[in-house]
Amino acid sequence: MECTRCGACCVAPDIAALDKPLGMRCPHLSEENLCTVYDRRPSVCRSYQADEVCRLIEAPTLDERVQKYLELFELGAEAATLRQKGCTSMRQARGAL
Ligand code: SF4
Ligand code: SF4
Structure with missing residues (x-):
């Protein structure tokens, strides 16, 4: 499977190395859904x-792809709670769940 640079894996999963909770857009992701720190991105991003x-979550918009990713891993409700509570760090996310 070729990466289509759809951006979903920079939004949907939690990424400890970036202190990024589930469902939150990585702050390093540009408006065009490209990594703005590509040369110094964490190893977890390098090895992804x-x-x-990627095929299972294909959809017209990034929001839809992220939602499909979260649902695929049964994380939709958790991500919705974090969004609702405005969690922007993993510590906040741990406290909210
Ligand atoms: S979700 Fe898959 S296709 Fe989309 S950017 Fe990530 S690796 Fe590439
Ligand atoms: S650092 Fe770059 S590759 Fe890693 S999640 Fe953020 S935007 Fe994506």
């Missing part, structure tokens, strides 16, 4: 590979 999930 496009796989079957």
Whole structure:
């Protein structure tokens, strides 16, 4: 599976190395959904590979792809709670759940 640079994996999952909770857009993701710190992105981002999930979450918009990703892993409700509570760090997210 080729990466289509759809941006979903920079929004949907939580990324501890970036203190990024579930469902929150990575602050390093540009408006065009490209990584603005590509040369110094954390190793977890470097090692991330496009796989079957990328195909399963295909959708016209980034919001829809993120939602499909979260639902695929049964994380939709958790992400909605974090969004509702405005959690912008993993510590806040841990406190909110
Ligand atoms: S979700 Fe998959 S296709 Fe989209 S940017 Fe990430 S690796 Fe690439
Ligand atoms: S650092 Fe770059 S590759 Fe990693 S999640 Fe953020 S935007 Fe995506």
